[in-house]
Amino acid sequence: MMLASVIGVGMIPFGKHEERTLVSMGAQACRLALKDAGVLPSGVDAAFFSCGIASRLFGDFTIGQNVFWEVGINRIPVVNVENACTSGSTAFFLACNMVAAGQADVALVCGAEKMCVPGFGLISSGESQLDTQLGMVAPAGFALRAVRHMEEYGTTAEQLAKVSVKNRQHGALNPMAQFRDPITVEDVLSAPMIVDPLTRLSCCPIADGAAALLIASPQAAHRFSHSVHVKSSVLVTGNYENPQDLANWETDRRGAHTAYEKAGMGPEDMDLVECHDAFTISEILHYEALGLCPPGEGGRLVDEGSVALGGRVPVNPSGGLLSRGHPVGATGVAQIVEVVTQLRHEAGSRQVQNAKTGLAQCMGGDKDGDTKSCTVSIFSV
Amino acid sequence: MSENHIKPMLPDIFTIPRDEKHPPMLLGGYCRHCNAHYFPKPRYCPRCLEPPELKEIGNAGIIHSLTVVRTKPPLGLPQPYSVGYVDLEKGSAGSGLRVFCLFDPESVDHLKIGQKVVLRVGPLGHDGRGDTRLRPYFKPVHENEEG
Numbered sequence: 001m002m003l004a005s006v007i008g009v010g011m012i013p014f015g016k017h018e019e020r021t022l023v024s025m026g027a028q029a030c031r032l033a034l035k036d037a038g039v040l041p042s043g044v045d046a047a048f049f050s051c052g053i054a055s056r057l058f059g060d061f062t063i064g065q066n067v068f069w070e071v072g073i074n075r076i077p078v079v080n081v082e083n084a085c086t087s088g089s090t091a092f093f094l095a096c097n098m099v100a101a102g103q104a105d106v107a108l109v110c111g112a113e114k115m116c117v118p119g120f121g122l123i124s125s126g127e128s129q130l131d132t133q134l135g136m137v138a139p140a141g142f143a144l145r146a147v148r149h150m151e152e153y154g155t156t157a158e159q160l161a162k163v164s165v166k167n168r169q170h171g172a173l174n175p176m177a178q179f180r181d182p183i184t185v186e187d188v189l190s191a192p193m194i195v196d197p198l199t200r201l202s203c204c205p206i207a208d209g210a211a212a213l214l215i216a217s218p219q220a221a222h223r224f225s226h227s228v229h230v231k232s233s234v235l236v237t238g239n240y241e242n243p244q245d246l247a248n249w250e251t252d253r254r255g256a257h258t259a260y261e262k263a264g265m266g267p268e269d270m271d272l273v274e275c276h277d278a279f280t281i282s283e284i285l286h287y288e289a290l291g292l293c294p295p296g297e298g299g300r301l302v303d304e305g306s307v308a309l310g311g312r313v314p315v316n317p318s319g320g321l322l323s324r325g326h327p328v329g330a331t332g333v334a335q336i337v338e339v340v341t342q343l344r345h346e347a348g349s350r351q352v353q354n355a356k357t358g359l360a361q362c363m364g365g366d367k368d369g370d371t372k373s374c375t376v377s378i379f380s381v
Numbered sequence: 382m383s384e385n386h387i388k389p390m391l392p393d394i395f396t397i398p399r400d401e402k403h404p405p406m407l408l409g410g411y412c413r414h415c416n417a418h419y420f421p422k423p424r425y426c427p428r429c430l431e432p433p434e435l436k437e438i439g440n441a442g443i444i445h446s447l448t449v450v451r452t453k454p455p456l457g458l459p460q461p462y463s464v465g466y467v468d469l470e471k472g473s474a475g476s477g478l479r480v481f482c483l484f485d486p487e488s489v490d491h492l493k494i495g496q497k498v499v500l501r502v503g504p505l506g507h508d509g510r511g512d513t514r515l516r517p518y519f520k521p522v523h524e525n526e527e528g
Contacts, residue, residue, distance in 0.1 A: 127456075127509050130391060130394065130421050131481050132455070132456075133390045133391055133456065133516070134464065134481055134482060134483050134516065134517075135450065135454070135455065135456070135458050135462055135464045135483050135506075136464065136481060137450060137452075137455060139450075139452075140448055140450055140464055143448035144446040144447070144448055144464075144465060145446075147447065147494070148445070148446045151494055192451075193449075194450075194451060194452050195448050195449070195450050196448050196449045196451070197448075240427075242419070242420070242478050242479055243445075243466075243478070243479030246445075246446055246466070369479070369481060
């Protein structure tokens with residue numbers, strides 16, 4: 001079973017691009033993806049653009065049409081997607097389903113965000129929400145999960161810090177990453193405390209950036225020289241039940257389970273994983289939700305080195321959000337760019353040896369102690 | 382200006398204490414058809430889509446998780462401030478819901494999982510435009526205060 005194929009990737013380095021506009025970054029990523037696949041603007045049948053916060057920061061709407069016309073794409077269906085941190089992976093989900101449904105042979109996905117502007121602050125769910133009024137900010141939701149994970153499973157601050165250390169080691173090998181200097185456990189633990197027990201180096205930084213993917217239907221994919229198969233692409237929403245189990249994330253598990261089931265594969269089949277390491281604890285929770293280890297053993301997994309490059313199943317070989325930074329609308333697309341690059345064996349010094357399968361997981365938004373959205377996609381060559 | 386004139390940060394989240402005999406209570410939704418409690422009160426019961434009634438859902442419980450936010454606070458909250466989840470008492474006294482909450486800013490360094498807490502309401506932070514607002518927060522109950 002195959003849903004679609006990725007036939008081209010494009011990405012600009014994530015970081016502070018003060019002189020760049022959102023549209024120029026998005027257009028550059030699109031151009032790279034089109035050139036990578038050898039597709040002209042006239043060869044694209046549908047296009048999806050994702051950004052998370054531009055409408056709030058700049059008052060811009062329907063930006064996709066502006067981005068895509070910069071690379072000569074007009075007339076075709078264009079959809080603008082906002083789904084918090086999963087905006088980009090949701091756009092990908094929609095594009096895959098559109099080509100699988102026979103509504104398009106080739107679809108373009110672009111995610112971009114410009115957020116390195118003065119006074120940006122912390123992300124919240126908006127001032128009309130009760131949780132926001134009671135002081136909920138994004139890192140606090142994850143700190144509360146970390147506290148429970150430590151209480152229930154004995155996970156340590158050192159194990160949490162090792163996620164940052166590992167991802168920075170990976171990021172050092174990725175020219176697209178914003179932060180490429182190695183750090184130590186001591187650096188992470190002694191960094192300024194943001195929300196106990198998460199220090200500044202336990203939280204992903206903001207960034208400007210853009211990434212793009214060209215998707216083809218299974219029928220059209222054979223025309224292209226290097227295509228990576230999409231075995232499944234799943235989008236789920238929170239359950240919002242009360243009480244929430246903070247240390248065992250049902251929504252995360254449900255997303256992973258559905259994606260494995262649709263792909264006819266399991267966690268043991270994965271050669272590498274890109275996941276949403278917005279905070280160190282997030283990655284540990286995702287190890288468990290994705291079935292890379294039993295519940296409660298995420299801390300031990302990072303201790304053992306199983307999830308580092310050279311280990312059993314490297315997680316975030318790109319350096320993850322912790323190294324790249326997190327341009328909200330671009331992140332979900334950039335994760336897939338990394339998985340595809342790895343499966344094309346073009347990842348240079350961070351290449352996962354003999355990689356044939358990979359998984360990209362992303363999560364976004366916060367509501368009633370649950371996530372609003374979770375995407376999981378599985379790839380193979 | 383007395384506290385009587387300070388508005389709650391959102392309506393229908395808690396009762397405002399009139400006197401010592403009427404401690405503040407959290408307000409939530411209760412659906413009679415589904416025998417289900419919600420916090421905050423939803424417009425419609427997500428199971429049967431009938432409008433739930435506004436109901437007191439409790440004012441005491443135990444700390445399930447907690448953290449201290451040390452970075453620049455939103456909405457004029459103190460720096461640092463503490464938030465977490467409290468499991469409200471079950472039975473006649475409460476709904477048993479797990480609610481996200483603020484903790485007493487005076488108690489930031491004295492909170493732990495499993496600790497018994499009780500609801501207070503007072504001026505805490507503002508509305509985003511600088512006007513002080515009443516907010517609910519939980520305060521630890523010390524053994525000698527119980528009874």
